[in-house]
Amino acid sequence: MTQIVRDAGLNNKVFKKTKDYWLMLGPGLTTGASDDDPSGIATYSQTGAQFGFGMLWLAPWTLPLMATVQEMCARIGLVTGRGLAGNIRVFFNKKVLYLCTTLLFAANSFNIGADLGAMAKGVQLLNPHLGYGWLVVGFAVFSLLLQIFTPYAKYAKYLKWLALILLSYIFSAILAHINWGEAVKHAVIPSIHFTKDQIILICAILGTTISPYLFFWQTSQEVEEAVQRGQLTVHDRSHVDDKHVRPMIKSMRIDVWTGMFLSNVVMFFIIAAAGGILFPHGITQIHSAAEAAEALRPFAGNATYFLFAVGLIGTGLLAIPVLAGSSSYALAESLRWKEGLYRNLEQARAFYGIIIISMLVGLGMNFIGLDPIKALIYAAVANAIVAPVVLFSIVRISSSKKFMGSFVNKKSTTVIGWLVFGLMSISAIAAIITFL
16 A cells, blocks of 8 residues: 555656646747658658668757857847847948848748749648648648737747657657667768758758747747746846846746757657658658658558648648748748737837738748749758848857847857858858859
8 A cells, every 4th residue: 555655646746847847848849849840751752762861860969059159049039038130230231231121031032932833732641632732721821810819828838848748750750660779770870971961951951950940930939938927037137146037048048948959859769760762662752741641651551641641730830820820930030010919919010010021921922833842952952041041140149248148159069050151151051052
């Protein structure tokens, strides 16, 4: 009897710790999960199909890079009480700000269009009789209604739970019964051959993991969360001792690293599934998650096929609001409009107007002959080209003692930030040269 009581007490403690951990998660988890949007899934699937396990090393090696950048973004939001565009407006001149926001809006709109098309293809995997055009319109309308008319507290919870859809890709890879020994070996040892196709895919992977829209979303969501909880930002707590603020920064780091870890674990399993099943069977050209699911079905079974299809739809529903929202945050902050999902439509018409325009542009791209399969890869590459411009601003701001006070970057963080900037710049230049 005593043992039963002890076990019950232990289970209660584990449950409480798990619950506390889940409640601690927020913007970081959502941001990391949205990183694995249909564009990312298509990129990872093509990578595995074309190179097998050869590029699995990108999953663990990019984790500290993307997590460090997102942590800088989150800290900027917590400390200054402004979104990233708002900080760029104060720190730099307007030319830099307008360049960043214009590039972001263009890349995000392109990505939204690609993701909407991919989601429609995902539904058609489950029910081929449904019309592509109606599905695209339906997803666009549903996403808009969710963003505009759902209170922020509920909206944030929906996105948080929707992040769990990524587990479907982990299960799908496990069910595929691949050679895990070989997969782990290639995940540890980098392999680069500098061929044209590999350069494009490395650029696409960097662009879809270290994406500009994630920078803006993460920064603004930290501010939104503080507002929602009735908390003051560090900037407004100048009279409060740092020791009272440190726990907030610590919780943010746990949230960010959890989200980025989930994102890269999913990347690993998608590349592993395609690399372990499609590559050995000579199927080397996969340009969308829907195509990957269809190709996997004969070799990995219906379960893997179904999980890929469901994951595609769920990740699109998660990523599209993040894409549209990040564009709106950036433009609204640039032009000093009222912004924030915690405000209703009447309070922030221009902010929601940008969201609507982003969605309409993305929607329209599916009716002008845009190939949604190729668009997914190009969207990832577009992100890689835009990223260096924004990364430069992030590292400069988070390294500024004047802006960040005692929460300024550590030297190691700044070094990693500039390393990421250099890598993204090189990959962007390489991609441009490759496409010329």
